[in-house]
Structures are given as C-alpha cells and as structure tokens.
Amino acid sequence: MAAKPFLTDIETIRQRAREHIDQGAVTAGYGADRATVVKVLNEALATEIVCVLRYKYHYYMASGIHARSVAAEFLEHANEEQQHADRIAERITQLEGAPNLNPEGLLTRSHADYVEGDDLVDMIKEDLVAERIAIDSYRDIVRYLGNDDPTSRRMMEEILAMEEEHAEDLSTLLEALGKKGEPAKPAVGRQASRH
Ligand SMILES: [Fe+2]
Numbered sequence: 001m002a003a004k005p006f007l008t009d010i011e012t013i014r015q016r017a018r019e020h021i022d023q024g025a026v027t028a029g030y031g032a033d034r035a036t037v038v039k040v041l042n043e044a045l046a047t048e049i050v051c052v053l054r055y056k057y058h059y060y061m062a063s064g065i066h067a068r069s070v071a072a073e074f075l076e077h078a079n080e081e082q083q084h085a086d087r088i089a090e091r092i093t094q095l096e097g098a099p100n101l102n103p104e105g106l107l108t109r110s111h112a113d114y115v116e117g118d119d120l121v122d123m124i125k126e127d128l129v130a131e132r133i134a135i136d137s138y139r140d141i142v143r144y145l146g147n148d149d150p151t152s153r154r155m156m157e158e159i160l161a162m163e164e165e166h167a168e169d170l171s172t173l174l175e176a177l178g179k180k181g182e183p184a185k186p187a188v189g190r191q192a193s194r195h
C-alpha cells in the first residue's frame with residue numbers, strides 16, 4: 001500500500017493558497033468557525049483591556065499610598081495585559097477580523113470586571129477575582145479552539161499560563177499583607193494606610 005499522503009497533497013494546498021490569496025493567513029484548511037473565533041477573541045481582547053485599565057488605576061492609587069512594591073506589581077501586570085491585548089488584536093487581523101477597540105460596550109464584552117477597590121488589600125482581591133475569571137474563561141476558549149485553530153489555541157494557552165502567574169503573584173501579595181483570612185503577622189502585616 002502506498003504511503004498515505006500527509007493530509008492532502010502539496011499541489012492542492014498550493015492551488016488553494018493561490019485561490020484565496022486575498023484571505024491572508026486564513027486558508028481553506030482552517031477548521032474553525034472564523035466568525036465565532038473572531039467574536040470570542042474580541043471578548044478576550046476586551047477582557048485584557050479592562051484588566052489594563054484596572055491595573056493602571058490600582059498602580060496610580062497605590063503609588064499615592066506609598067505601597068511601592070505592590071504598585072510595581074500592578075504596573076507589571078498592566079504592561080503584560082497590554083501585551084496580551086496586542087497579541088490577540090494581531091491574531092484577529094490575521095483571521096480577517098477587526099479588533100473591537102470601541103470603548104462603548106467594552107465592559108459588556110469583557111469577561112472580567114472593572115472594580116476600583118477601596119484600599120490596597122481590596123484592590124489586590126479585586127485583581128485576583130478578575131484573574132480567576134480570565135483563567136476560567138480562557139480555559140474554555142482553549143477547549144473550544146481545540147484542534148480547529150491551533151495557532152489561536154496556542155496563543156490563548158500562553159496567555160492563560162501568564163494569568164495563572166498573575167493570580168499566584170496576587171495571592172502571594174495577599175499573604176504578605178496578612179489578609180487572606182489568617183490574622184496579620186505583626187512583622188509583615190503592616191497595611192499601607194491612607195494619610
Ligand atoms: Fe492578560
């Protein structure tokens with residue numbers, strides 16, 4: 001028996017690629033429902049942007065209450081969420097979609113919320129909640145993409161891994177601030193106070 005050709009013969013692939021040259025990276029072999037993938041990615045994009053805004057707000061507010069190390073963490077997360085937003089937007093354009101950057105409806109499209117928080121501990125808790133929501137919804141997106149769009153799936157898996165790191169960072173911060181349910185340890189339990 002002759003060796004089974006890998007997926008389809010290379011000539012057919014070349015021919016298809018030429019036929020749909022105007023479709024850029026989307027080839028006839030693309031297995032996913034493109035419109036749905038673009039919609040789902042736009043929701044992830046909105047989630048990232050809301051997270052950038054929330055972390056930035058927390059960064060500026062924490063700077064004001066002299067919690068420099070926590071503020072630095074907020075800023076780092078804000079910058080990483082921005083990188084996620086850029087990667088997702090880039091992928092949407094590869095799929096012939098348009099990244100939805102319209103501020104109107106941003107919060108509705110986003111899976112995570114924008115909560116300002118009253119103090120440092122509150123801010124960290126709200127960020128942790130948002131990260132956990134993102135983790136759950138990105139895991140669903142990864143599952144949905146499956147083998148139909150491995151490029152988008154890989155991207156979302158990488159972003160998911162970073163959200164898990166963010167959640168871990170925040171959890172560590174909460175522990176350090178002694179506000180995770182246990183009584184505060186005197187040495188490290190000093191909470192930044194407002195002046
Ligand atoms: Fe993110």
Ligand SMILES: [Fe+2]
Binds near residue numbers: 081131163166
């Ligand atoms: Fe995150």
